[in-house]
Every structure is written in C-alpha cells, then in structure tokens.
Amino acid sequence: GLPTSVRIYEVGPRDGLQAETAVIPTETKAQFIERLVAAGSRTVELTSFVSPRWIPQLADAEELMDRLHLPDSVRTVVLVPNRKGLERAVAAGAREVAVFVSATEEFAKRNLNSTVDGAIAAATEVTAAARALGLPVRGYISMCFGDPWEGTVPVERVADIAKTLVDSGVTSLSLGDTIGVGTPGHVLALLDALRERGIPTSQIAMHFHDTYGQALSNVYASLTAGVSEFDSSAGGLGRCPYAKGATGNLATEDLVWMLHGLGIDTGIDLDSLTDTSSWMAEQIGHSSPSRVVTALRAA
Numbered sequence: 001g002l003p004t005s006v007r008i009y010e011v012g013p014r015d016g017l018q019a020e021t022a023v024i025p026t027e028t029k030a031q032f033i034e035r036l037v038a039a040g041s042r043t044v045e046l047t048s049f050v051s052p053r054w055i056p057q058l059a060d061a062e063e064l065m066d067r068l069h070l071p072d073s074v075r076t077v078v079l080v081p082n083r084k085g086l087e088r089a090v091a092a093g094a095r096e097v098a099v100f101v102s103a104t105e106e107f108a109k110r111n112l113n114s115t116v117d118g119a120i121a122a123a124t125e126v127t128a129a130a131r132a133l134g135l136p137v138r139g140y141i142s143m144c145f146g147d148p149w150e151g152t153v154p155v156e157r158v159a160d161i162a163k164t165l166v167d168s169g170v171t172s173l174s175l176g177d178t179i180g181v182g183t184p185g186h187v188l189a190l191l192d193a194l195r196e197r198g199i200p201t202s203q204i205a206m207h208f209h210d211t212y213g214q215a216l217s218n219v220y221a222s223l224t225a226g227v228s229e230f231d232s233s234a235g236g237l238g239r240c241p242y243a244k245g246a247t248g249n250l251a252t253e254d255l256v257w258m259l260h261g262l263g264i265d266t267g268i269d270l271d272s273l274t275d276t277s278s279w280m281a282e283q284i285g286h287s288s289p290s291r292v293v294t295a296l297r298a299a
C-alpha cells in the first residue's frame with residue numbers, strides 16, 4: 001500500500017528564488033522560511049552557497065543563515081557545489097548539505113562549468129568532507145528523465161550515477177526531473193533500476209518540476225513504488241536559470257492536496273501555506289502558478 005506519511009522537502013526558498021529577477025530582501029526570505037515552518041514544513045532547503053556570480057539571487061546566504069533561528073526539529077539543508085561552498089556553509093552553521101550533479105554533459109557544462117564525471121568527482125569530494133564533519137549529505141541528480149539538448153536520458157545511466165553517489169557516502173538522493181518531461185512509466189522504470197542496484201527506497205526522494213503537468217502523476221507512481229519524500233516549492237515557485245525551458249517546481253499546495261486526499265499525513269496546514277505563498281507572490285510581483293493556490297484563493 002501507500003505510505004501513511006510523507007516528508008515534503010520544501011525547496012521554495014532555494015529552487016524557488018534562484019531564478020527570480022526581482023531582488024528579494026534577506027528579511028523577506030527569512031520571513032518566508034519562518035512562515036513555511038509555522039505552516040508545518042518540517043524540512044526546508046534554505047539557500048545555496050554557490051558562486052554569487054552564477055546565482056546573484058542567493059548571494060546573501062551568510063546573512064540569511066545569520067538571521068534565522070529555527071528549532072532543531074526542523075531539518076534544514078543548503079546547496080553546495082564545491083569545497084568552497086562547503087566551507088562557507090559550515091562557517092554559517094549548516095546542519096545538512098546537498099551536492100548536485102547532472103546526468104547529461106550539456107547541463108553539467110551549463111550549470112556547473114564541468115563534465116558529468118568532473119561534477120561527480122567534486123560531489124564525491126564534498127560528500128566525504130561533509131560526512132567527516134558529521135553532516136548528512138543529500139545528493140541531487142539533475143536531468144534524470146530528459147534534457148533539452150540531449151533528449152531522453154537512459155535509466156541505466158542515472159542508476160549508475162546514483163550508485164556512485166550512494167557509495168561515496170550521500171545519506172539520501174534526490175532524482176530531479178529538471179525540465180518536467182518525465183511520465184509515470186519512466187518513473188517506475190527508473191525506480192526499478194535503482195532497486196536493482198540495491199539502493200533502498202527510504203534513501204530516495206523525487207524532485208519534479210511541473211513544466212508538462214506530469215508532476216502529480218509522477219508522485220503517485222513513486223508512492224506506489226514506496227517513495228516517501230518529495231521535493232516541492234510553496235506556490236510552485238522556481239526553475240533553474242541554466243536549464244532551457246524549465247518552469248516551476250511542483251507546488252507544495254498541489255502535492256498536499258493530493259496527499260491529504262489519499263489520507264497521507266504531511267504535517268502541513270494547507271490554509272496557512274496558501275496564505276504564505278500568496279504573500280510571497282506579492283513580494284515577488286507575480287501570481288502563483290499553483291492550481292490549488294488559485295482555487296483556494298477564489299473559494
């Protein structure tokens with residue numbers, strides 16, 4: 001059967017804000033995170049310690065971390081691309097870090113100025129260093145289903161990378177459909193390939209972008225395969241500025257609506273979350289693309 005509870009991994013403050021053209025004050029980001037936690041988010045990706053020239057939107061990572069005082073019960077994670085990012089994150093008091101690699105060469109080049117193997121080597125090095133400091137490490141793989149330049153991505157390739165990351169010590173994996181092209185059969189085939197390599201489902205999270213409207217169907221397929229952690233962003237904010245045609249993440253509200261309808265616990269108060277996303281949309285200056293936010297606002 002389906003899991004009785006699901007961990008929603010909130011990426012709004014990171015994936016959601018990394019491509020916004022509006023400059024968002026650090027204080028607004030902090031309030032966004034505090035409101036998410038007040039609405040019941042138990043896991044939040046706060047920001048990125050990447051090159052500020054690549055992602056100027058998150059260049060205030062140190063200031064944001066300094067401003068936040070979240071309870072230990074909230075799992076907080078920050079994205080780091082390399083040793084320098086790990087050093088900055090540790091100095092800022094990070095409790096968990098996320099490394100990220102690409103399943104395709106063109107995106108490794110555009111997002112990390114590297115190759116697939118070079119990005120894996122960097123992630124492996126950061127993982128070892130972070131684990132030696134006692135930090136859990138999440139390993140993201142981008143372009144797990146398709147890539148705008150290279151087309152469909154073979155599941156075997158993604159499964160091989162996943163196995164390499166798990167062997168290098170990542171404590172969990174997040175499989176990214178960066179441009180939202182995946183469909184449920186492909187999701188099940190990928191999860192099968194990971195199972196064949198002995199990777200436990202309890203270590204796997206799915207990260208869907210809703211570009212082609214497939215995200216919830218893909219979540220449902222993943223649930224039937226035993227996955228119980230899903231990435232989403234409040235109000236459906238977000239995309240990767242280095243991935244052509246990418247739009248927002250699956251909206252947390254849309255995910256919560258489906259999970260609660262299935263009787264699956266998330267810990268999230270939907271009204272409070274919707275208020276937060278609507279408030280954030282005002283700060284950013286454009287309305288939420290989430291269907292559930294739109295419907296509840298009109299109700």
Ligand code: HMG
Nearest residue numbers: 049050051054081084085111112113140142143176178240
């Ligand atoms: P590079 O230009 O090759 O880096 O970029 P470099 O090592 O040559 O360094 C260039 C300059 O950046 C140097 O400064 C470094 O010190 C500095 P300079 O000496 O010229 O003044 N630098 C840094 N500064 C601060 N913090 C750092 C850092 N690293 C270098 N950590 C690099 C390589 C990896 C740095 C760059 O490509 C980068 O930062 N990329 C990140 C891009 C990004 O954040 N993309 C979005 C997140 S991934 C995503 O959204 C996908 C995901 O959601 C899952 C999915 O949907 O698939 C996770």
Ligand code: MG
Nearest residue numbers: 015176178240
């Ligand atoms: Mg993403």
